[in-house]
Amino acid sequence: MTILERIKELSKSQGLSLQAVAVKAGIGKNSIYKWDTQTPSIEKITNVANILHVSTDYLLGSTDNQSPAPKHQQIDLEDKNVIMTFEGKPIPPEDIELMKRLLRGKNTDE
Incomplete structure:
Protein backbone atom coordinates (compact mmCIF):
# COMPACT_ATOMS: atom_id res chain seq x y z
CA MET A 1 0.00 0.00 0.00
CA THR A 2 1.41 3.42 -0.96
CA ILE A 3 1.55 6.48 1.27
CA LEU A 4 -1.29 8.01 -0.75
CA GLU A 5 -3.44 4.89 -0.32
CA ARG A 6 -2.81 4.85 3.43
CA ILE A 7 -3.70 8.52 3.76
CA LYS A 8 -6.86 8.04 1.68
CA GLU A 9 -7.94 5.12 3.86
CA LEU A 10 -7.25 6.95 7.12
CA SER A 11 -8.87 10.17 5.92
CA LYS A 12 -12.00 8.35 4.85
CA SER A 13 -12.26 6.48 8.16
CA GLN A 14 -12.02 9.80 10.00
CA GLY A 15 -14.54 11.54 7.75
CA LEU A 16 -11.98 13.86 6.17
CA SER A 17 -11.17 14.62 2.56
CA LEU A 18 -7.56 14.65 1.40
CA GLN A 19 -7.89 18.40 0.89
CA ALA A 20 -9.11 18.87 4.47
CA VAL A 21 -6.17 16.83 5.80
CA ALA A 22 -3.74 18.89 3.71
CA VAL A 23 -5.18 22.21 4.90
CA LYS A 24 -5.09 21.07 8.56
CA ALA A 25 -1.48 19.92 8.05
CA GLY A 26 -0.55 23.35 6.71
CA ILE A 27 0.38 22.18 3.21
CA GLY A 28 -1.08 22.94 -0.22
CA LYS A 29 -4.64 21.66 -0.45
CA ASN A 30 -3.86 19.40 -3.43
CA SER A 31 -0.37 18.39 -2.28
CA ILE A 32 -1.26 14.93 -1.03
CA TYR A 33 -2.63 13.89 -4.43
CA LYS A 34 0.88 14.36 -5.88
CA TRP A 35 2.50 12.01 -3.35
CA ASP A 36 1.80 9.09 -5.63
CA THR A 37 4.45 10.37 -8.03
CA GLN A 38 6.47 12.83 -5.92
CA THR A 39 8.32 12.27 -2.65
CA PRO A 40 7.05 14.56 0.12
CA SER A 41 9.32 16.12 2.71
CA ILE A 42 9.63 14.58 6.16
CA GLU A 43 8.03 17.71 7.62
CA LYS A 44 4.93 17.29 5.44
CA ILE A 45 4.65 13.58 6.24
CA THR A 46 4.99 14.36 9.95
CA ASN A 47 2.30 17.04 9.79
CA VAL A 48 -0.12 14.69 8.01
CA ALA A 49 0.66 11.85 10.45
CA ASN A 50 -0.10 14.16 13.37
CA ILE A 51 -3.44 15.20 11.84
CA LEU A 52 -4.40 11.56 11.25
CA HIS A 53 -3.08 10.44 14.68
CA VAL A 54 -0.73 7.81 13.29
CA SER A 55 3.03 7.32 13.17
CA THR A 56 5.10 8.44 10.22
CA ASP A 57 6.36 4.85 10.01
CA TYR A 58 2.79 3.71 9.37
CA LEU A 59 2.27 6.26 6.59
CA LEU A 60 5.56 5.22 4.99
CA GLY A 61 4.62 1.54 5.15
CA SER A 62 7.44 0.58 7.53
CA THR A 63 4.94 -0.85 10.01
CA ASP A 64 1.30 -1.84 10.23
CA ASN A 65 1.09 -0.35 13.73
CA GLN A 66 -0.80 2.93 13.41
CA SER A 67 0.02 4.15 16.91
CA PRO A 68 2.34 7.13 17.09
CA ALA A 69 5.36 6.83 19.35
CA PRO A 70 4.57 7.84 22.91
CA LYS A 71 5.52 11.36 23.83
CA HIS A 72 8.21 11.81 26.47
CA GLN A 73 6.74 12.57 29.85
Missing part, protein backbone atom coordinates in the same frame (compact mmCIF):
# COMPACT_ATOMS: atom_id res chain seq x y z
CA GLN A 74 8.23 15.16 32.18
CA ILE A 75 8.74 13.97 35.75
CA ASP A 76 8.88 16.28 38.74
CA LEU A 77 11.64 15.01 41.02
CA GLU A 78 9.98 16.74 43.98
CA ASP A 79 6.75 14.76 43.47
CA LYS A 80 6.49 12.34 46.38
CA ASN A 81 4.26 10.03 44.30
CA VAL A 82 7.03 9.28 41.78
CA ILE A 83 8.42 5.83 42.37
CA MET A 84 12.04 5.57 41.34
CA THR A 85 13.70 2.25 40.75
CA PHE A 86 16.87 1.00 39.13
CA GLU A 87 17.12 -2.55 37.86
CA GLY A 88 13.86 -3.34 39.66
CA LYS A 89 15.06 -2.20 43.08
CA PRO A 90 14.01 1.01 44.89
CA ILE A 91 16.60 3.78 44.87
CA PRO A 92 17.69 4.68 48.43
CA PRO A 93 16.66 8.22 49.52
CA GLU A 94 20.30 9.33 49.91
CA ASP A 95 21.01 8.31 46.30
CA ILE A 96 17.92 10.17 45.11
CA GLU A 97 19.20 13.32 46.84
CA LEU A 98 22.59 12.86 45.17
CA MET A 99 20.91 12.48 41.77
CA LYS A 100 18.83 15.62 42.36
CA ARG A 101 21.95 17.63 43.17
CA LEU A 102 23.68 16.30 40.06
CA LEU A 103 20.70 17.14 37.87
CA ARG A 104 20.56 20.65 39.30
CA GLY A 105 24.28 21.06 38.57
CA LYS A 106 25.27 21.54 42.17
CA ASN A 107 28.47 20.33 43.72
CA THR A 108 27.98 16.90 45.29
CA ASP A 109 30.44 17.74 48.10
CA GLU A 110 28.19 20.48 49.52
